[in-house]
Amino acid sequence: MIIGAGTSGLCAGYELKKAGFDVQIFEASSRVGGRVKTFKDPFLAPGLHGEGGAMRIPDDHFLTLKYVEKFGLDLFPFEQENKFIFLEGYGSTLTYDKFNQLLQAKDAKLLALFPGLKPGEMGKTCDELFEAAVEPVREYFMEVYKKNPNNITAAYEAITEKYDKYSLRTYLTDVGKWSQAAINLYDVGNAHVVFENGFIESWKDAFLSSNSQGGLAGMRQLQEGMDGIPKGFIRDPDVDKHTLIDNITFGARVTHIDISNTQQISLTYDAGASIETVTGDWLIIAIPYPSLRLITKSQSFSPRKEVAIRSVRYVEVTKVLLQYRQRWWEPIFHANGQGHDGGLVTDLPIRYTMFPKTKHSRQAERSERGVVMAAYTFEQDATSLGAMSPEHRTLLAARNIDRIFPGANSLHFLEASIAQVWPADAMAGGSAFAYFGPMEKTLFWDDMVSAEWGSTVFFAGEQVSYTHGWIQGAFEAGISAALQLYSIATVNLVDDDDDSMSD
Amino acid sequence: MTFHDDLLLGSTLSPLRRDLLKYAYSKVDDGDEIPDEAEPLKNKYLHVVEKGLGPKNMSTLSQKKVS
Numbered sequence: 086m087i088i089g090a091g092t093s094g095l096c097a098g099y100e101l102k103k104a105g106f107d108v109q110i111f112e113a114s115s116r117v118g119g120r121v122k123t124f125k126d127p128f129l130a131p132g133l134h135g136e137g138g139a140m141r142i143p144d145d146h147f148l149t150l151k152y153v154e155k156f157g158l159d160l161f162p163f164e165q166e167n168k169f170i171f172l173e174g175y176g177s178t179l180t181y182d183k184f185n186q187l188l189q190a191k192d193a194k195l196l197a198l199f200p201g202l203k204p205g206e207m208g209k210t211c212d213e214l215f216e217a218a219v220e221p222v223r224e225y226f227m228e229v230y231k232k233n234p235n236n237i238t239a240a241y242e243a244i245t246e247k248y249d250k251y252s253l254r255t256y257l258t259d260v261g262k263w264s265q266a267a268i269n270l271y272d273v274g275n276a277h278v279v280f281e282n283g284f285i286e287s288w289k290d291a292f293l294s295s296n297s298q299g300g301l302a303g304m305r306q307l308q309e310g311m312d313g314i315p316k317g318f319i320r321d322p323d324v325d326k327h328t329l330i331d332n333i334t335f336g337a338r339v340t341h342i343d344i345s346n347t348q349q350i351s352l353t354y355d356a357g358a359s360i361e362t363v364t365g366d367w368l369i370i371a372i373p374y375p376s377l378r379l380i381t382k383s384q385s386f387s388p389r390k391e392v393a394i395r396s397v398r399y400v401e402v403t404k405v406l407l408q409y410r411q412r413w414w415e416p417i418f419h420a421n422g423q424g425h426d427g428g429l430v431t432d433l434p435i436r437y438t439m440f441p442k443t444k445h446s447r448q449a450e451r452s453e454r455g456v457v458m459a460a461y462t463f464e465q466d467a468t469s470l471g472a473m474s475p476e477h478r479t480l481l482a483a484r485n486i487d488r489i490f491p492g493a494n495s496l497h498f499l500e501a502s503i504a505q506v507w508p509a510d511a512m513a514g515g516s517a518f519a520y521f522g523p524m525e526k527t528l529f530w531d532d533m534v535s536a537e538w539g540s541t542v543f544f545a546g547e548q549v550s551y552t553h554g555w556i557q558g559a560f561e562a563g564i565s566a567a568l569q570l571y572s573i574a575t576v577n578l579v580d581d582d583d584d585s586m587s588d
Numbered sequence: 589m590t591f592h593d594d595l596l597l598g599s600t601l602s603p604l605r606r607d608l609l610k611y612a613y614s615k616v617d618d619g620d621e622i623p624d625e626a627e628p629l630k631n632k633y634l635h636v637v638e639k640g641l642g643p644k645n646m647s648t649l650s651q652k653k654v655s
Contacts, residue, residue: 103640104640104642105645105646147633151638561633567636571641572642578644
């Protein structure tokens, strides 16, 4: 039995079914994919799509790409050729290159927005500030590594032990000695910085992003939407004999789990107007911790797992998609001598905007329309946008965009809007993805991945991976849970047919 | 999973390891060949997708079934 038909639960179920297990998945909603959520017709015009959840695949996410290949899905580039910034106090839209040049030139008008910058902080870009701030981590890493040649794990554990106690904010202020003004500059210059996240996880993301020149290079997306990945697990039986299409019970909101004296797991769920109970030998829980918190149990899990379930940090995200009748932004981007697409950071409520990639895009070939991710917001911004009425939210997003690109007449082209408010999404437990806070990695990890109730209950979901917030993490956790269960279930079995596993 | 797995199978898997070393080496000796110790674990996971969880098949031997 598996709770949750998100990518992680589907992956675990699929691999276990291939191994001959009788798999039943219980999904509270009426769809597969969880936080992979693609909006199409009827939310958007026929032929168009936009992503409410996961939207891109880095080149090194080999498990995601492996399933993409397996399901025959077509990829095309995600990286964006333009980057703009609009700061309300500055009053006009800048290319990000120009923004960096002004910072390096200590432009008085721009620096006036950040009073209190230390002399040593002036003249540096956001990336330069961050690189200088995390230099002690690199130096300590190398110091330990030199003492333990060819043992990168020891070096990594050393920096974790030393720095996991910091949030990104406390590291930058206490170790990096940043002024509050530098914090503010880094905040508006990046839009997706969450200063209360743990430092180690933030650091890994940040230095890897800097390695790829902005974090978008090497990313790809799916031609017909990211929901092709979860739907790959429920293909027609004629196409895939291991399909899970009839192994999922939709509309099944699990309310209670129990274990008998004979180690049988029972699971109670609301199914429409009735309450149903099923039993099985093993259970994989593949839903976010905030959702798991709402399920009652006949007995507790281990104490530290209970603490992890109660307290592991989740990030809130709200995305607002706007459908325009014409891609009015393309002439503006062309005027900057670059391509059709681009990203924008701003201190306005929408915070981050992504204009779609049109080169090699099938939906761009099908129509002159375009779906803009007008707002990609985190934390308080996500909560505030999420609390608005849909009509008000659309107006705010559209008018923010119009203000940033005055004269483009963008409001004239607006046709439709749809938003994904993860803080209000009951199926996701009101959260977008896990992201460790200070010390959570050190304190909880071993307990998070361990089985419970005499190795009858296992755990998947992106939170049980170190690739938080990515489909890759869901796959890592799903396969890990399936491997754990398989190992326990087959320990005393003998199978003469070693080839039976071949796909 | 352990910290070792975290490193190998962390947010960026083998590239994390390579990039971590590249990053660490970047101001010391650029151009060093970076070993990739993550390959075995990466291959273990890919093997599951390609070949399955293991050689045993529950459909023929398991006495346990979901009821």
